[in-house]
Amino acid sequence: MLGNSWPGCKRAPRMVLKHVRRQHEELREQLEQGCDDLMEVAESYFPDVLQHFQRNSKLAESSKRLKSQIWSSVVTILLVKAKDLPLAEDGSKLNDTHFKFRLGNEKYKSKSSWTERWLEQFDLHLFDEDQNLEIALWNRNTLYGKAIIDLSVFQRENTHGIWKPLEDCPGEVHLMLTISGTTALETISDLKAFKEDPREAQLLRERYKFLRCLQNLRDVGHLTVKVFGATGLAAADIGGKSDPFCVLELGNARLQTQTEYKTLTPNWNKIFTFNVKDITQVLEITVFDEDRDHRVEFLGKLVIPLLRIKSGVKRWYTLKDKNLCVRAKGNSPQIQLELTVVWSEIRAVCRALQPKEEKLIQQEAKFKRQLFLRNVNRLKEIIMDILDAARYVQSCFEWESPVRSSIAFVFWIVACVYGDLETVPLVLLLIILKNWLVRLITGTTDAAAHYDYEYDEDDDDDKEKEEKKSIKERLQAIQEVSQTVQNTIGYLASLGESTINTFNFSVPELTWLAVVLLLGAILVLHFVPLRWLLLFWGLMKFSRRLLRPNTIPNNELLDFLSRVPDNEEINQYRELPPSAPTDQTRNNPKKKLKGS
Known part of the structure; x- marks a missing residue:
């Protein structure tokens, strides 16, 4: 025993x-x-x-450690979401879960979430002796589970999407993990001594040739980015220098170069590769200044659509500000790149007809007065274009130009008599052909070239411009835009409420009239072909100005809906009881609310 x-x-x-x-x-x-x-x-x-x-204390200690030892890489962690997390002791769902990350002496804590979805990004520095990333799941002050990720097994300069199971509890966490900014010998650090292998280039071209277009539809293409260096950057440090590094993003893939210290003309000489999942994506290139307290300062940004890349061309690109509208601060800041993209046309077409990949990390748009005014002006321009098109069509009905109205009349008759369902895409095709001819003749390549941007480079510039304007001018501009938005929203709300009130017998006489009209429309559409109805409608519109020159142009549907009162008008039409309320009820709004 x-x-x-x-x-x-x-x-x-x-x-x-x-x-x-x-x-x-x-x-x-x-x-x-x-x-x-x-x-x-x-x-x-x-x-x-x-x-x-x-x-x-704390920042001074970490700064002292980082100054005494240089990291080998930067670990970028994107905390996406989790699934199958444990339940609380009472069987309910955890409502204050968060994750803690530890890599060496660096620690990060995520925000709390009850939806099991965070979309939060962290940057940790990887030292040679610290290769284990610790993850802990917490709910308030209770530890539920943890996991350890060995970073030595992951390929550098590549974004990995992983589901990591948690120990001591059920559940998995979804991470997008990237180890970049590497200065070790396993990555190419000197592009001047780098020579491309012709065999690899040939295999890459064969991978996306037409005969293999249906083998792997998700693999649309391959992008190679050579980052040589930058010049003319702004000075972010007190000594008139910066510690710049470059971040490249394609969709949710994120890579970065090493940091070049104390310079305004860094030479990174790095090469990166991306798997292209959608040829309509854009490559975002951002230059930051590195600080010892894990904060970064913006130096410049560039966005390049993949469809506009000229493969194998080494050139300088101008860096822009945060809003990508004007040149960034500095002495004409530029970055030297060489981009090469190889892709399959058939796979790209198949991918373009599928849902677009969600960008997990996006900057939250805060309310700004100038952004609000700019969006209102953008919407106003679209509405004005629609109104101009409507006026152009109306001018054809009014015979303001006899030649134009005659051509439109003949075109309408021919379309109604000989047209069919294929006429609709044909009209859209003719519009595209007309715009292509205009672009070919005029030579304009950018539809937004005439757009007048009024972005501010920085919040300080915002304050300076606001101080130059008088209070009266600012209030007047806000009042005009607010009045326009208020009236537009009110009109749309009134139109929607009138449409609803047409069907719910708010005005029974108008509702029964709508019933009669709908029954008549059913009979007409059943016995009369649609093309003859359109032909009759066109004849009435074109002949109205000739037969009845003094009539006012109208829309019968909107005219009918204008007779139906909206909720505000119905409330105004409601009669009050003949007996006046007592003083006690008048002074007690709660009782009045209950009575109503």
Whole structure:
């Protein structure tokens, strides 16, 4: 008996030791959670004190460590979502879950979420001795599960989408993980000494040739980006220099170069490759200045559509500001690139007819007065174009130009007599052909070349321009736009309410009239072909000006809906009871609300 029980006794200390280690780990994590909560409370009540404390303690310690040792790579983690997470003790769903990431001495905490979807990005620095990324799932102050990811097994300069199961609990977490900014020897760091292999280029072309277009429809193409360097960057540091690095994004794939310190003309000399999933995507190239406190400062940005790339051409591109409208700050900042894209036309066509890939990380648009005014003006221009087209058609009916009206009349008769369903795409095709001819003759290549952008480069510029304007001018501009938006929204709401009230017997006489008209429309559409109805309608429109020159142009449907009152008018038409309310009811709005 003693011999049979001895192995169990031998395993008992190990189980106790494992339990003690787990309790110690949970206690350490709870202490860190408590410290984080205290820091959040202090940040909300004493932001100046907390900033001073961080500057002189925590940030100073991390800055000292980072200055003494240079990292080998940057690990970019995009926390997307999780699934099958554990339930709370009462069986309900966790409503305050968040993840903690640890890589060496660097730690990050995600925001809390109850939808199991975060879409939050973190950048951690990878040192040679720290290759294990620790992930912990927390709900308030309770640790539910954790996982460890070995970063040494992942290929550098490539974005990996992984589902990582959690230990000690059910559930998986979805991460987009990229290890880039690598200065090690396994990546190409000197493009001057790099020579392309002709065999690899030939295999790449054969991979996307026409005979293999149906083998892998998701593999649309292959993009190669050579980043040589930049010049004329703005000085972000006190000494008149910057620590620039370049970030390249294609869809949800994100790569970056190493950081070149204390220079305004960095030479990165890096080469990157991307798998193209959609040829209509754009390549986003952004240059940042690196700071020791994990903050970055914007230096310039560039967006290049893949369809506009001239493969194998080495050239300089001008860097733009954050809004991609004007030149970025600096001495004419530029970046030197060489782009090569190989793709399959058939796969690209098949992909263009499928849903577009969702960009997981997008900058939240905050409310800005100038952005609001610009969007209103954009919508106003579209509405004005529609109104101009309607006026042009109406002018044909009014015979303002006899030649144009005669041509339109003949075209309408021919289309109604000989037209069919294929006439609709034919008309759209003729519009495209007309725009192509105009573009070919005039030589214009950009439809938005005439667009007048009024972006501000920075918030400080916003304040300076606002100070130059008088208060009266600002209030007048806001009042005009607000009045236009208010009237437009009111008209659309009134039209929608009138349409609804037509069907719900708010005015029974008009509803019964609509019933009679609908029954008549059913009979007419059943016995009379549609083309003859269109021909009759066109004859009435073209002959109205000739037979009755003093009549006013109208739309019968809108004229009928204008007779149906909206909810505001119905409320105004409602009669009040003859007895006046008492003073007590008049002074007590709650009773009045209950009575109504």
